[in-house]
Each structure stands twice: as structure tokens, then as C-alpha cells.
Amino acid sequence: MIKANIITETTHYIECPYCHKSKERIDHLFEENTNRKETSFGPWYCDECGGSYEGVVRGQDVFIKLNTNKRKDDSLVFLRNGNVLLIVKGMYFDGDLDKGHQEYFYNEHTCPTNYFKSVEMVVDLKTGDTDPHGIFEYVDAIPYINLKEMNETEVHKLLLSVLT
């Protein structure tokens, strides 16, 4: 046996000033701060209560201001491709669902990989099945490759070899 190296790390968070349930990591601002007098951040929104705050980091001290006129809430967004309906968890700000922005965000702005991790339900609209096992049909499995490091041509070449 060989002796393992132990890594000890300290992380710094600030607690939500409204509900005291969530925390946001703050250390990266300590580091940014070394050449400057202070670094400002925010507005940040609490994942638990939706409360908003912003602030400044001076050295290792953090000062915050509550934005009581701002907040973030969760939404359910319905996205369709053919007979497959995805219900994903989304968000909106300051009580304004702003459906025009939501439509732009999901139809044009965001990459599908961003919301696949927020899928709450998959529905087969042909049958009404809300737990449609097999709606995504198995094609093949290969050893892991980091697709994000491949260009589109390489990805297409890989897909051709998998799909044919």
C-alpha cells in the first residue's frame, strides 16, 4: 500500500438573508478581490425562497443589500417535439412570467442540454402515457468520448457509424 495524499479544502458561502436556508459560494470573489479594493456581485436569487440580494466583497468581508422589489420563482415549461412532451422546471423574475421571453429562450436561445437536466416529466401525447418507458429507443452504446471536445463534422461521422 502507499500513503494517500489528503486534500483539505475550505469553502466560503453566504447564507440567504431572507430564509437562511440556501447558500451561495463567495470565495471566487475573494480571489478576484486581491488587486482591487472591492468587488460587487449580484443581484443573486435564492434557490429556496426566491429572495434577491446584491453586495460587495471588501477583503474577506461581505456586505449585502436586500432587493425586496426583485425575486425569482419556479415555473413549469411545456416543450413539444412531435408526440413527445417534456415538462421542464423553468424560472421567472419579479412576478412576470413574460411568455414572449420564455418562447424566445426555449425556441432560440438555450441549448437543449441546459434544460434536459430540469425535466420534470416526459409525456407521450399519442397515448397520454406520463411515464412512457422506451419513448427514446435504444440505438447503440460505445465507450465514453467527450463529445464537447469534438467538432460537428467529427460528431456527424460518429453518428453515421452508430446509426448505420
Ligand SMILES: [Zn+2]
Ligand atoms: Zn432564501
